Amino acid sequence: DVKVTQSSRYLVKRTGEKVFLECVQDMDHENMFWYRQDPGLGLRLIYFSYDVKMKEKGDIPEGYSVSREKKERFSLILESASTNQTSMYLCASSLDGPGSYNSPLHFGNGTRLTVT
Amino acid sequence: AQKITQTQPGMFVQEKEAVTLDCTYDTSDPSYGLFWYKQPSSGEMIFLIYQGSYDQQNATEGRYSLNFQKARKSANLVISASQLGDSAMYFCAMREGDSGYSTLTFGKGTMLLVSP
Numbered sequence: 411d412v413k414v415t416q417s418s419r420y421l422v423k424r425t426g427e428k429v430f431l432e433c434v435q436d437m438d439h440e441n442m443f444w445y446r447q448d449p450g451l452g453l454r455l456i457y458f459s460y461d462v463k464m465k466e467k468g469d470i471p472e473g474y475s476v477s478r479e480k481k482e483r484f485s486l487i488l489e490s491a492s493t494n495q496t497s498m499y500l501c502a503s504s505l506d507g508p509g510s511y512n513s514p515l516h517f518g519n520g521t522r523l524t525v526t
Numbered sequence: 527a528q529k530i531t532q533t534q535p536g537m538f539v540q541e542k543e544a545v546t547l548d549c550t551y552d553t554s555d556p557s558y559g560l561f562w563y564k565q566p567s568s569g570e571m572i573f574l575i576y577q578g579s580y581d582q583q584n585a586t587e588g589r590y591s592l593n594f595q596k597a598r599k600s601a602n603l604v605i606s607a608s609q610l611g612d613s614a615m616y617f618c619a620m621r622e623g624d625s626g627y628s629t630l631t632f633g634k635g636t637m638l639l640v641s642p
């Protein structure tokens with residue numbers, strides 16, 4: 411069974427702090443994703459990565475960056491946290507390649523971040 | 527234009543009844559896949575069912591079935607014999623293209639409440 415682990419379930423940070431959200435998956439998946447979830451807005455893609463050291467911007471990358479130094483780990487970085495980044499953050503992973511078009515995303519349990 | 531539209535913010539159903547959650551999508555790509563996820567109050571995203579654009583049959587997984595109407599661009603989730611544990615947020619999502627390299631775009635979700 412795929413396991414995607416997010417390091418923190420709840421996090422409270424102050425405005426202006428640099429924040430790291432960590433995500434690790436144990437199924438050797440090539441693809442990893444960061445979404446944020448807000449009431450009434452669904453899930454919106456922040457960044458994703460198809461391989462080590464590569465990253466692609468999603469729909470709402472502003473104010474965020476990512477790091478993927480190892481295949482199993484994908485970190486989301488808030489360079490200078492702001493109150494409008496208070497949200498639920500969901501990490502996911504999936505298989506890649508032409509044969510995996512029906513491969514679902516496997517999600518972690520989420521990190522609820524509050525920026526005060 | 528939104529790629530995935532879920533028009534029902536909330537739905538109520540009595541236990542043991544069937545319920546349909548609506549999802550319409552917008553794409554010009556002939557190859558695409560549609561996914562449904564369940565998110566209980568605990569927060570984890572649970573993959574329920576997948577339908578490919580070229581699949582001839584409607585997908586079924588236990589009590590879940592997908593009413594796929596390609597010409598109408600709709601992919602409604604049908605839950606038969608609702609249970610109290612079905613109370614959750616439900617998200618429809620789409621992957622465009624036939625490789626695993628494209629991302630999933632999510633709708634805003636429908637909250638389902640099952641009453642005794």
